[in-house]
Amino acid sequence: MSNKIVVENGVLNVPSNPVIPFIEGDGIGPDIWAAASRVIDAAVEKAYNGEKKIEWLEVLAGEKAFNQTGEWLPQETLDKINEYLIAIKGPLTTPIGGGIRSLNVALRQELDLYVCLRPVRHFDGVPSPVKRPEDVDMVIFRENTEDIYAGIEYKAGSDEQKKLLNFLQTELGVNKIRFPETSGLGIKPVSQEGTERLVRAAIEYAIKHQRPSVTLVHKGNIMKFTEGGFKNWGYELAEKEFADQTFTWNQYDAIKAEQGEEAANKAQADALAAGKILVKDSIADIFLQQILTRPTEFDVVATMNLNGDYISDALAAQVGGIGIAPGANINYVTGHAIFEATHGTAPKYAGQDKVNPSSVLLSGVLMLEHLGWQEAADMITQSVEKTISSKVVTYDFARLMDGATEVKCSEFANELIKNL
Numbered sequence: 001m002s003n004k005i006v007v008e009n010g011v012l013n014v015p016s017n018p019v020i021p022f023i024e025g026d027g028i029g030p031d032i033w034a035a036a037s038r039v040i041d042a043a044v045e046k047a048y049n050g051e052k053k054i055e056w057l058e059v060l061a062g063e064k065a066f067n068q069t070g071e072w073l074p075q076e077t078l079d080k081i082n083e084y085l086i087a088i089k090g091p092l093t094t095p096i097g098g099g100i101r102s103l104n105v106a107l108r109q110e111l112d113l114y115v116c117l118r119p120v121r122h123f124d125g126v127p128s129p130v131k132r133p134e135d136v137d138m139v140i141f142r143e144n145t146e147d148i149y150a151g152i153e154y155k156a157g158s159d160e161q162k163k164l165l166n167f168l169q170t171e172l173g174v175n176k177i178r179f180p181e182t183s184g185l186g187i188k189p190v191s192q193e194g195t196e197r198l199v200r201a202a203i204e205y206a207i208k209h210q211r212p213s214v215t216l217v218h219k220g221n222i223m224k225f226t227e228g229g230f231k232n233w234g235y236e237l238a239e240k241e242f243a244d245q246t247f248t249w250n251q252y253d254a255i256k257a258e259q260g261e262e263a264a265n266k267a268q269a270d271a272l273a274a275g276k277i278l279v280k281d282s283i284a285d286i287f288l289q290q291i292l293t294r295p296t297e298f299d300v301v302a303t304m305n306l307n308g309d310y311i312s313d314a315l316a317a318q319v320g321g322i323g324i325a326p327g328a329n330i331n332y333v334t335g336h337a338i339f340e341a342t343h344g345t346a347p348k349y350a351g352q353d354k355v356n357p358s359s360v361l362l363s364g365v366l367m368l369e370h371l372g373w374q375e376a377a378d379m380i381t382q383s384v385e386k387t388i389s390s391k392v393v394t395y396d397f398a399r400l401m402d403g404a405t406e407v408k409c410s411e412f413a414n415e416l417i418k419n420l
């Protein structure tokens with residue numbers, strides 16, 4: 001039997017020994033990947049009595065790829081992930097203000113992994129800066145292929161910038177750029193198709209996991225045709241494709257305008273009592289306040305690329321930081337997915353066997369769940385809960401916990417394996 005994961009009629013077919021490509025990653029990547037992969041292997045072995053096993057296939061990206069092949073993202077890496085469908089990766093470095101563009105973004109765009117899924121929940125015992133971290137239980141759906149991450153930007157003073165500036169000024173009559181000659185210029189594409197497939201995935205997730213609401217987060221008051229477009233297209237999609245399963249604030253407003261507030265309140269209450277999902281929206285700035293002050297009001301969050309990037313790290317902080325923040329980049333149509341932590345390469349800790357491997361490990365848990373290997377996934381989650389409760393933790397948690405035993409990254413993995 002083939003050891004390739006395939007997608008048939010929209011359903012993953014997973015052999016018992018699937019080949020899964022992995023990218024070790026830069027910086028702390030080798031440390032956390034070594035730790036996390038040991039735990040994943042041990043959990044799979046234990047959950048299925050050795051009858052299932054992942055055949056890891058290393059593919060190169062980042063510094064390791066450059067040192068070995070002269071390329072940062074070799075075509076072979078993309079080909080292998082394309083072929084084997086599901087992959088997992090450590091973090092990759094992106095230089096600031098120049099140099100190569102993000103390899104992480106390139107992987108998402110090349111494979112059209114349009115959803116960046118980042119669940120955020122609290123594990124008992126994890127230290128947090130807020131009083132009730134257990135109130136945070138959200139799932140972020142971040143659009144992953146467009147917005148300013150498209151990388152269409154031109155350096156101040158370059159020929160391209162001058163051409164674009166000239167076009168804007170002469171063809172479109174733009175006269176609002178405060179310092180035109182010395183401005184870098186960027187383009188922010190946000191499309192109806194891109195919005196619809198992201199919001200569709202978020203609503204389908206909410207239906208499947210019985211989440212009560214989906215919040216569209218945007219800055220549409222200022223960016224009317226990009227972020228505002230996202231909000232409008234999101235509502236339209238909910239009303240068009242999920243009329244029987246959702247009630248939107250858009251519908252609430254329409255009822256209120258025609259029949260008054262009482263009727264709108266009643267319509268919303270009836271819809272929610274009937275089990276419909278509330279699709280609402282929030283402007284990004286107030287949203288960042290409200291996830292701190294009233295986190296129980298939010299469940300599934302659908303947003304654009306840059307907002308999603310900021311929101312992921314902010315929410316991760318509320319439940320203990322990005323040492324424990326998993327993620328996945330998914331195309332629900334082709335079945336391609338790359339699982340990866342929310343955090344980066346934390347270069348100051350590279351090679352010290354120090355940091356928390358939980359983010360990439362819990363990304364592995366998301367991967368196991370995606371494969372339908374729920375038993376192994378649950379085993380790891382329970383081991384993480386048990387190990388943290390016993391206060392055996394890496395430096396990031398130890399520095400905030402009383403009476404903790406601080407262990408290295410690899411020792412934390414040993415403890416997790418013991419607790420499986």
Ligand SMILES: NC(=O)C1=CN([C@@H]2O[C@H](COP(=O)(O)OP(=O)(O)OC[C@H]3O[C@@H](n4cnc5c(N)ncnc54)[C@H](OP(=O)(O)O)[C@@H]3O)[C@@H](O)[C@H]2O)C=CC1
Nearest residue numbers: 091092093094095104322323342343344345346355356396
């Ligand atoms: N998907 C990806 O591959 C991503 C890549 N990046 C890239 O990573 C590089 C470094 O980015 P930077 O802004 O420093 O952000 P990082 O996420 O790499 O690190 C910032 C800080 O977060 C904490 N942290 C990160 N990972 C862990 C962990 N596993 N365990 C415990 N604490 C952790 C550390 O905090 P403390 O100092 O408090 O100990 C660290 O100094 C950049 O090149 C960036 O572009 C960034 C994000 C995602």
Ligand SMILES: O=C(O)CCC(=O)C(=O)O
Nearest residue numbers: 093094102104105309342
């Ligand atoms: O690509 C990068 O270097 C950063 C990406 C990032 O911050 C993220 O995906 O959350």
Ligand SMILES: [Mg+2]
Nearest residue numbers: 309312313342
């Ligand atoms: Mg980020």
